[in-house]
Amino acid sequence: MIGYVASRLIRAVITLLITVTLVFLFIRFSGDPAAALAPPDAPQEVIEQYRRAMGLDKPLWAQYTAYLGAMARGEFGYSVHTGLPSAQLFLNRLPATLMLGGTALAIALLAGIPMGAIAALNRGRPIDRAVMGFSVFAFAMPNFLFGLVVILTGALVFQTYVGASEDTLLDVLPPALTLGLASMGAFARFSRSSLLETLNAPFMVAAEARGIPRGRRMWRHAGPNAAIPLVTLVGLSLGGLIAGSVVTEQVFAWPGVGQLLVRSVATRDIATVQFIVLAIAVTMICANLIVDLLYLVIDPRIRAR
Known part of the structure; x- marks a missing residue:
């Protein structure tokens, strides 16, 4: 088990x-970042000053080693537009993104997994389709x-603008529903296919033959085994809380990290x-490291190997 954990840490x-x-x-x-930051009509001397101030006049290997050294010291640079540390700008926007992404993930989990389970238990019926x-x-x-x-x-029917507000849960629901819609569909499909595969496994047929009640078979045997593939999907969704909301934040003018990323790239x-x-x-x-470690807990086959 120590080797398994060590290999995952090294890979990370x-x-x-x-x-x-x-x-x-x-x-x-x-x-050239210096040319992009300088005024359009700036002479070459001004661009060279920008380049020296940003350390871009040094060889590429020197810039790389300096950047790694600064990261090791916890220095990530300053915004050229606001003068504030880049880490501070990120942390200022992070709560709004976590609120949006967390609500979207909760909606996707609470709706997608039950929908997939219902479809699996009613395979081939109209509700499944x-x-x-x-x-x-x-x-x-x-x-x-x-x-x-x-x-x-919201604007035409309810005469209200949706988005760009973090005051109440009702304000975050429209963008969160938009962001969680795709994840909801993915969770539904994954949970349905995983549960169907588990229900058709030999150990489930044996459990039914031994007369174990249906409810116990579902909760004690089918559920935990079907949840193993879903753990990976949940882990990827957790890891994508920050990166996955860029488009939604732009559409709803949500003051999060995604909007900051788009503006920083443009400037x-x-x-x-x-x-x-x-x-x-x-x-x-x-997130992937946590998922790999969770496999040790929920999957005894990995512990056995």
Whole structure:
């Protein structure tokens, strides 16, 4: 078991290092940040001053080692537009994103998994086809399109603007429903297929032959085994709480990390973009690591290996 945990930790560290390297290279190779930040009619001397101030006049390997050293010291740079630390800008927007993403995930879990279970227990019936039709629709519907429909409905029918408010739970429900719609369809399909596979397993047939009541078979045997694939999907959804709301935040003008990322990319704010991308990568890596460790608890076959 120690070897299993150690291998997952090493893999997480290597993945994080590769992510840091790719983000650093992609931002540098996408254009000259100094030229983008300087005024359009700025002479070359001014652009060179910008480049020296940002450390872009040094060789690429020197910029990379300096960046790694700064990260090791907890220094992630400052926004060139506000002068504030990039980490502070991120943390200021993080509560709004977590509120939106957490509510969307709760909606997807509370609605998607029961819908999938109902469809599996009624396989081939009209309710099964209805649930699967809805799940395909929810997964295929673009977030921005559904969000625009919600905004127009609120404005034209209820005479109210939807979004850009964190005051009450009712304010976050429309964007959260928009964000959680695709996840709801994915959870429904995964839970249905996983439960059907478990119900047709030999141990479930043996349990029915021994006369174990249906309710006990569902809760004690089918449920835990069917939940194993869903743990991976939930882990990916947790990791995507920050990154998955970019489009929804733009549509609803939600003051979160996704909106900050779009503005930072448009204005070539390198330090802020790098920190947000690294925060997203760390969140995804930690979520996958937690899922791998949870497998030790819920799946005895991994402990046996």
